[in-house]
Amino acid sequence: MKSGWRLQTQTGCTNTKAQVSQILKYCNSRCLAVVPQGGNTGLVGGSVPVFDEVIVNMSLMNNIISFDKVSGILVCEGGCILENLITFLDNQGFIMPLDLGAKGSCQIGGNVSTNAGGLRLVRYGSLHGNVLGLEVVLADGNVIDMLGTLRKDNTGYDLKHLFIGSEGSLGIVSKVSILTPPKLFSVNVAFLACSDYFSCQKLLMEAKRKLGEILSAFEFLDSKSLDLVLNHLDGVRNPLPPTLHKFYILIETTGSDEPYDRQKLEGFLLHAMEAGLISDGALAQDINQASSFWRIREGIPEALMKAGAVYKYDLSLPVEKMYDLVEEMRTRLSDSANVVGYGHLGDGNLHLNISTAQYDDGILTQIEPFVYEWTSKHRGSISAEHGLGLMKANEIFYSKPTATVSLMASIKKMLDPKGILNPYKVLPHSLSS
């Protein structure tokens, strides 16, 4: 295996689309494989070269092209870093409809190409709903202008969706047009304890109904997750001492009226307490406390890294089944590993993490393919938001039937007949070679 070499585009806005196009045209004519690369923050090896692919790094295509304050529509280049867009919009009184831990490095073109989910999905929905337009450079260097800035446009097939989540294997996203919601100033965060998983589900249903329009996050973690964070991250304290509860829920509301929203959340919590859905809880009194609650939830991956080796799975499952997998995995592995479950309960997205002192093939064979088979049996997704990349390309059949995968391969063949774009990724090797 040779290491990849890096061919970085070197100028700013106007020329760069043409440069990407020229590079692809050249590579296509010579059958040279290409890896499009944004912030390189993906978790499944989608943005790293496998053999000797040319890396097309998009970092210099980082211009904001336009922002329409009446409709909240932002148009920018694919290499813009997510956090920079968040800051830009903040100054305009708007927010990005997506937010994720890697925001300081990840790029919007990469976010679109991987259909990134993140923390605000429960409120604002997926990028398929929020991205209004794309400009994409195809494998042969042709530039496809689908850069609409309209909320509604039913003129022909909406081809941009093919590129959202295709992990750079169908084209390189050079420009993005996205709908951004106005910033609402009243944010409240509560950290709650539940004594069983059924109560977590009931609480979710109640929150959707009673907090409906202001609910902006509904995250969950189990006691093992909190325990990890308390043991491995400095300065984190248990918000609900003295003991550990079985489950924790972080609820965030975002609205336009501080006193009312707070009163509404307080009323909801009181009701949930009386109904026995939560056994303890704390409502953040200021922004520091709110941040400390979020730090627990967002700090879990870091704590896992510090704890040793970790096997990570990002699964979508029917909410009522979700935690069964964590418990079955615990039984299966007994004392040989620490099995941790957390995630975006509001979206049915479980992050199942198995932490061990060091990587061990014996443990891996106990985890896989069991975890995929279990997910498949319950009609779940083996990759809720991380994508397939290199690491999970061959597992696609656990979540998609053969005929559907064949159709994907036909699309790939049509758009990239020589197979130069991000080879060995997304599609199973049996179909992509």
Add this chain to the structure above:
Amino acid sequence: MKSGWRLQTQTGCTNTKAQVSQILKYCNSRCLAVVPQGGNTGLVGGSVPVFDEVIVNMSLMNNIISFDKVSGILVCEGGCILENLITFLDNQGFIMPLDLGAKGSCQIGGNVSTNAGGLRLVRYGSLHGNVLGLEVVLADGNVIDMLGTLRKDNTGYDLKHLFIGSEGSLGIVSKVSILTPPKLFSVNVAFLACSDYFSCQKLLMEAKRKLGEILSAFEFLDSKSLDLVLNHLDGVRNPLPPTLHKFYILIETTGSDEPYDRQKLEGFLLHAMEAGLISDGALAQDINQASSFWRIREGIPEALMKAGAVYKYDLSLPVEKMYDLVEEMRTRLSDSANVVGYGHLGDGNLHLNISTAQYDDGILTQIEPFVYEWTSKHRGSISAEHGLGLMKANEIFYSKPTATVSLMASIKKMLDPKGILNPYKVLPHSLSS
């Protein structure tokens, strides 16, 4: 031109997908053209045969397959009538994320196939965001199972989006999985007058910011629209007498707390009045008055029908440009026609209607291609939500560049090589034959 004949599927749930598959397999083998037909309520001739196509009517595939109350995910067959789904969900405490005038006849498969927009889009977004999965029968009879019931699933290309809005020209939607929001019980409606279009825009920006999380509709109509309704529909009264104002806005809010939501809307209206954005207004005091306000907005198409011949255009435009077109058209046609503008201002969607005593080719040549050229010049869409169907297929280039349309034609060729599915629709004749 021969009239189409009707081949209706004759049994219920389980067998019918197989029937649709068999019919398509047969038709494909014999090169017989097929028109998929739902409620046949489209406005651009997408669901009617042009020559001697076989009609595949989906009405009997009308079963609800499952509903998950925890996550609000409904799975049903493509022939379910929208209003029946709305009623079903209402009993479960949920709502459909789309609502439109034709709900009593239109079918969910047709809604998906035309990417129907409607009245709730400003709140819940488009079907690309809300549809979680589809089962589709391809032209050759193969059934593609993309019927996920997960909010997040990044395993391979998300092919269902190809079929959302492809107007039955790529496949027949046999099953739909859709995310439905919980029903919120507090609904308030206000009918407001603005003295100029700039105030309408400012009011929209303010409403998004101040009513943010509860705003569920922001509709506008001009004085000519109200005048038409008052003159042609029985029992409709001017809510803001005695005179006509230049513009009217209907604002609807939907939330979970009646007294608070009302107080919030009242505060917003007071502020808007003080800032000079609205010149008069009425807040519905009960459900009857709310219905009477909606009756005005929803009654415009009916009033237009009663007024004589009508040339209808469904355009997306940048909000700040939108009304310029109505005024230019009025200048252009002077006294020969009544030019009416109304629509979903919150989505940048103008319904431009030109009413005359009878159809007249002289007037048509003054309207077209001017209306398309004007829309194209301002990077608008010549079909915001109605689709292209038969009537606008050749106008696609006003909204989409040649390379993008060619790519659409390649997709069509790949999925339906014999071109049997809904011929003469969506794609321009130069590319579809």
